Amino acid sequence: MDLSLRHISHRYDDVEVLHDINLDIQQGEIVCIIGPSGCGKSTLLRFIGGLERPSTGDVIQVGDAPRDSLNPLTYIFQDFALLPWRTVEGNISLALEDHALPAGEKEKIIADVVERTKLTEFRKALPKQLSGGMKQRVAIARALSVRPAVLLMDEPLSALDSQTRELLMDDLIDLWSKDPYTACYVTHNLAEAVRLGHKIVVLSRRPGKIREIVSIDIPLADRTRLSPELEKIQRQLWEMMREEALAADMELVDA
Numbered sequence: 001m002d003l004s005l006r007h008i009s010h011r012y013d014d015v016e017v018l019h020d021i022n023l024d025i026q027q028g029e030i031v032c033i034i035g036p037s038g039c040g041k042s043t044l045l046r047f048i049g050g051l052e053r054p055s056t057g058d059v060i061q062v063g064d065a066p067r068d069s070l071n072p073l074t075y076i077f078q079d080f081a082l083l084p085w086r087t088v089e090g091n092i093s094l095a096l097e098d099h100a101l102p103a104g105e106k107e108k109i110i111a112d113v114v115e116r117t118k119l120t121e122f123r124k125a126l127p128k129q130l131s132g133g134m135k136q137r138v139a140i141a142r143a144l145s146v147r148p149a150v151l152l153m154d155e156p157l158s159a160l161d162s163q164t165r166e167l168l169m170d171d172l173i174d175l176w177s178k179d180p181y182t183a184c185y186v187t188h189n190l191a192e193a194v195r196l197g198h199k200i201v202v203l204s205r206r207p208g209k210i211r212e213i214v215s216i217d218i219p220l221a222d223r224t225r226l227s228p229e230l231e232k233i234q235r236q237l238w239e240m241m242r243e244e245a246l247a248a249d250m251e252l253v254d255a
C-alpha cells in the first residue's frame with residue numbers, strides 16, 4: 001500500500017500550520033520528515049495516521065494493506081508508551097488483544113517479533129527493568145506485531161542517548177533489510193534522517209510547506225555513520241534549515 005498526500009493544508013484557528021503538502025510514500029520506503037520546531041511535522045503525521053483531519057486536502061491510500069495486516073497505520077512514539085505493570089510480552093500482546101486470531105497465532109506473532117527485535121530473553125521482564133533502548137525495542141516489536149502497512153514514527157529515538165540511538169538505528173536498518181517496511185519518520189535529527197531515509201522531506205517554517213525532497217539512493221545497509229557522502233548531504237540539509245531553525249528558536253524564546 002502506498003500513501004498519497006494531496007494538497008494538505010491546515011489551520012488551527014487563524015494560524016496556518018501547513019500549506020499545500022503533496023507527497024507520495026511508496027511501499028517499502030522510509031520517508032523522513034525534517035524541519036524547524038513547530039513547522040507542523042507531528043501534525044502532518046497525525047493526518048497521515050488519520051488521528052486528525054486536515055482543513056483541506058486528503059491522505060489517499062493507494063492499493064490495499066497486506067491481507068494479514070491488523071492495523072495498517074501504526075504509530076511508534078518517543079516515550080515508548082508501555083504499560084509499567086505488564087511484561088515485555090504482555091505489552092506486545094496488548095496490540096493483539098482486540099483481534100480475533102486463530103489459536104496459537106498470538107504466541108507465534110509474539111515469538112517472531114521478540115526474536116526480530118532481540119528481546120527473546122527479556123520476554124518476562126517489566127519495563128522498569130529495561131534500559132531506554134530496550135523499551136523502545138518493545139515499542140517497535142509491538143508495532144511490528146500488527147503487521148502495519150505503514151509505520152508512523154514520531155521522534156522515536158529522541159529520548160535516547162546518542163550511543164543507544166546508533167544501536168537502534170542499526171536495528172531499524174537490519175529489520176528493514178530483512179523485511180522492508182514502509183515508514184514515515186519525523187525527526188529533528190539530521191544524522192538519523194540521512195541514515196534511515198530513502199527520501200527526506202524538508203519542511204519550511206510555519207506554515208510548513210515542502211521546501212525540498214532529497215532522495216538518497218545509497219542502500220541503507222551501506223550507510224555507515226562516518227560516510228563522507230552522508231555527511232555532505234547532512235551539511236546540505238543543515239544549510240537549508242539553518243536560518244529557519246534559528247528563527248524558530250528565537251520565536252520560542254520570545255514567546
Ligand SMILES: Nc1ncnc2c1ncn2[C@@H]1O[C@H](COP(=O)(O)OP(=O)(O)OP(=O)(O)O)[C@@H](O)[C@H]1O
Nearest residue numbers: 012017035036037038039040041042043044188206
Ligand atoms: N491541537 C492543536 N491546537 C492548536 N495548535 C496546535 C495543535 N497542535 C499543534 N499546534 C500548533 O501547530 C504548530 C505545529 O505543531 P507540530 O507539533 O506539528 O510541529 P512540529 O514541527 O512537530 O514541532 P516540533 O519539532 O517542535 O515537535 C505549532 O505551532 C503548534 O503549536
